[in-house]
Amino acid sequence: MTSTDTVLSLEGITKRFGKLTANDHLDLSLRRGEILALLGENGAGKTTLMNILFGHYVQDEGVVRVNGEMLPPGSPGAALKAGIGMVHQHFALAENLSGLDNIRLGTEGLFALGGKAAARKKVEQIIAESGLEVDLDRKVASLTVGEKQRVEILKALYRNVRVLILDEPTAVLTPQEAEGLFTVLRRLAANGLGVIFISHKLGEVLSVSTRILVLRGGRKAGELVTADADRRAIADLMVGKAVAEVKRTAATPAETLLEFSDVHLRRGSTRESLRNVGFALRAGEIVGLAGVSGNGQGGIAALISGLAVPDQGAVLLYGEPITRADPRALVAAGVARMPEDRQHDGVVGTMSVADNIAIEEVRSGAFSRMGLLDRKAMQARATSAIAAYDIRCPGPDAEARLLSGGNVQKLILARVLEREPRVILANQPTRGLDVGAQSEVHRRIIAARDRGAAVLVISEDLDELFALADRFLVVHAGEVSDAGPSDRLDRGAVGLLMAGQAA
Amino acid sequence: MSFRLEARADASIALKLLVSLGAGLAALLLVAIPVLFAGGSPFTAYGLIIQGAFGSMFALSETLNRATPLILTGLAAAVAFRARLWNIGAEGQLYIGALSAVLVGSGLLQMPPMLLIPTVMIAGFVAGGLMMIIPTLLKQRFGADEVVITLLLNFVVILLVQMLVEGPLKDPLSMGWPQSVPLLAEAKFDKLVPRLRMHWGLVVGVAAAILLWVLVRKTVLGFEIKAVGENRAAARFAGIPVDATMLKVALISGGLAGLAGVSEVAGVKGYLSADLSPGFGYSGIVVAMLAGLSPVGTVFAAVFVAAVFVGADSMSRATGISNYLADLVVALSLLCVLIGGFFLRFRIRYERAAAPAAGA
Structure with a gap:
């Protein structure tokens, strides 16, 4: 079973939690120089499998082999030693240390003086080989999300990993940053690293991976060579049934329901600050707000959510300015709000x-x-x-x-849509959701529009915005520009506006 | 052979009872060790504690008398902790409540008992509540830590009380003892049984527990308190007025502690002195934690703690084993309950090594 270039193999992995079988006799093998995409809906068993690989869980059956040698179950230390590295969605970096110190952290002893120069040399060599450009001396807190991710990858490479696992690495990146990451991954794979890439996004899986393994309900639903695969086939494998394409008819916008008029919002951070923002949402249309994360989306969402009022200018609901930050009044007036971070702001976990x-x-x-x-x-x-x-x-x-993430989002949809709201704020409505749940959420949003609601969709996923929006707004550095109807736009034009250049 | 922990989705009622019982048994077993060292028999000691706490009508009355303020301070801690408002100041709020009772009920107002007793109680409740609202406002306005402020305010209040009972409020007929002028007879709580010390404060405590249970389970405010306590961000997003809810919690929590002070003055002592409370405010935290912040459970936990203290006194007199044993029982019970809570959250699974670990 072990050929010379098989670096990792999982054989017959089974894991049960009570009545639930999270992994059911799963096999997986990874060769040197291969990028294997691990796809699956939420709850398909991806995370459980990776936790077993890392020794966080002990499998009920099956073995993990690295380079043909069996890994003792339940030992994270052994997994690390064997050369398995993982980059999590949520970074494990010390914000107040430099990139270099973070890379060394945990690898070198507490009192290892003088190792720093050697470490720097080694890291710089890795950077040169991989193209993971990072300023090693800046504190991690001041790095962008993309740079933090590069530090995480460098940290793994510094430990001489043979297998690198990335859990939803593009969830936090712009399309351009994601493209940069893929280039790096291809180069790392070419140098002999085995890469496992966990994702929901079919487009990037198709573009970066060499092989695709689809899980469903804890079992292997299918395995494809990427060159022979297409979007449709993978999506069907993931959900186990043909996914209905979401259809959108032309919008018939009517009267203005919500209007931003010369809105200024001054906050300590630029993430939420707004300057001179003006736009209108009309009944029966979906407006997509594109932008790189942290350019003012938070401020716009806070204003529509009733968590803030403008410092200058006005937000007009049905022509009347909103004067108090009072979510209840907005809810009563028919505004539906989906929070950006649904687990954190959307539900109280310990309540029913x-x-x-x-x-x-x-x-x-x-x-x-x-x-x-x-x-x-x-x-x-x-x-x-x-x-x-x-x-x-x-x-x-x-x-x-x-509840899983997708079901929490359905809960929030049920909470806000059942009232037949007239204005809907959908902030990252499908982030982290699987294909099946995504199309369900999209269908609901379009149905609400057809009923006559005015919808603002804020998303970092341009594919989602093109699927939903009738009209585009782009936010950059706190200013909003109107990009016009979506059928006259392409990704390139929106991308330029996102980067702050006039189209 | 190894074992590991897994989070439980939910714990059944039976398991919760089993764990509570187990925690109690474990605490008793642990306390038996020092009893043996002191040369006593644990069985005799425990027997005497139980007898001393419940063995006679007098013993029972003493236990319930002791439990009364603990119920109220326990509820004060329970309601605040539910909202993640860390009120460590029940001791000071108790004294402020007692002080208000004396200010209002020692001659300032002349009313029949039907009116004066409720007035005195309201005064104590409001004063205790305001005492907790101050740190809560400071927390909301300036981000000040309420643990530190409420804790330190305890000393401020006790010093204030000392100053008052030595000075302006000092009873001229007290033969020089530092105690305040007494409450009017119309302001005092009746005894529940003639010639026994337990008084209507107990009824007030139990009624407060029931009301708090209704508040927590049945009312919109209880819903909002839970949401604010469990996830402030989500509560705010959903439109629950977080600051206003916290202030209501502060009023209720401080008010209940204030009522404990009223109850001690009106039901037991009849006057205010700086030794009114042997730490009822702090013990209330223990009571609330033992009860898992449940209002009804607080009543039972308060009776348990009171019984241990009252029973240990009488055990100590009979056997010569120090009555510090009571502190030990209560402290170890709390530790065992907290450890028990761990078993409610996690399931321990023993695993045989699934396959022989291959040496690298």
């Missing part, structure tokens, strides 16, 4: 599904009377929402923390 569906309107007559909760109404609403939005959970009383 029913509580989380009712939370925005708990003071309203729908769910309470004279300060007392109407549990029956909450329960009834949750039961119907679970059925209508296909929220996979044990029941209305289950804690929200038990």
